[in-house]
Amino acid sequence: MPKLEQALPIVLEKLWAILKKSIGGFLGITGFLLSLILVPIYLFFLLNEKPRIQQRWKEYLPLRASPFRDEVAEALSEINRYVTAYFRGQLLVCLVDGILIGVALTIFGLNFAPVIGAMVVVLTMIPYIGIIICWVPAVLIAAFQWGDWTHPIVVTLIFIVIQNLEGIFYAPRIVGNYVGLHPMTVIVSIFAWGLIIGGIIGPLLAVPLTATLKVLLARYVWGGRLREQTIGKTDTDLAVQEPEIATHP
Template structure:
């Protein structure tokens, strides 16, 4: 009977996973709402301790978030747009420098006949064909505007769903707890509390690390004299949740932009110094302070988790990949402890090897 119940649970979990996979295109606002509720539930709970109702507290939190978002847009978006335009202009300037400086050196030393201007002319001649391919690809991706409408609907639904999730968060947790088997309630509640500690600490800590990296790189690159320092710095910081990705992209963009801006090699050393200081601060200060050892995933496992999350659930799958991995780490740790405590493991450890090594005579 117990064995059949276990297989029933396994079948139910597999069915649930398959349904989530099928419903992935419409789950984005719900995942985002859950993340909002999870992140800001402690703040709303603290407001309830001050005799503020949960509905009022949730409204205040969303009003505060909206106000911060509006202020950030008004303060940062003009500068970011201006720097983004400058960054786009870097590409033709880079092609011109390559044509006048690097290509002649390659042709002279390797006996080749490269001509970037010819490549540019060919690209212009085939621009109409390229545009047609892009248009066809866009129709495939968006399906006559359905994808765009769905994306806009998701963006509008996120705050609505997040509000209801945040308001009713304790009630939902209590209902889930009420569905647990009475004999297993303490065990599952303990696992949930440990997962909450690991995931909550990691999620909030990783967001803090990303913001700290973005601010550090932006300030450093701006002081180094890079006109697009804010855009490149924040991009590198927001991508730093994937090991090495933020640094690789940030350094590459900053080196190219700085060389195009100045035309000299010495300022590139300042760019490398900024990222060196930023990486040191991340390793010595930000990660130990905000994240610590809360998740314990190997960098390769982190990269796999992010790629798998993106392939299954898109952008928010990328964001949720590491928190979900943190929960899986906790569950895997307990499963491994149970395995090592099982009779099967102990019996296997006491079983002699099939082929005993010969004894020395």
């Protein structure tokens, strides 16, 4: 126990240094703490005001009234539906994360396990950093509660196992079902956009960007080809039918 008490200040100092380094380059400590409050509020209003946002797209477009403006507004509305669906799916993933971690830590006997689970539900909307913020107090509680290194390691393993289950198993399925993308497409898009954009932003925007590409391709590439094929088929049918009509008096 004395060794643990001597080591804890060093561990806390290192954890704080890692946390400051990871957050500092992204938003800064003050901005990050503000984001913890603003992100849930922003998501609430985004999901709550979805119908009004979709109805008023045209008012925010700096374009004259024209068929082109109508087309842009329609495309943006479709993209907005995908993005909103993505955040709804992500909220459900966070809820599942919080329940699994809270239940696992409760079974393990950790004090304040339900509080840690609630923190996971709220903070894991922020990729990577949110789960770290939830993991640090859980490990510290385990260290003070049992006074050894074994229990904090088990708590860490619980976080790692559930995070891997999320990334491989239920998150791609939940988000994919909400957005209309295959689970494998979700997994590949996260890896691909993570490599293209990098950092935290890549995985965070992976599904919305992929859904946006799907909308644009469906409307202006695949949809255009289908229209061309339909027009070509109609012209061919008319050409075949015209001689038949001409032969009958």
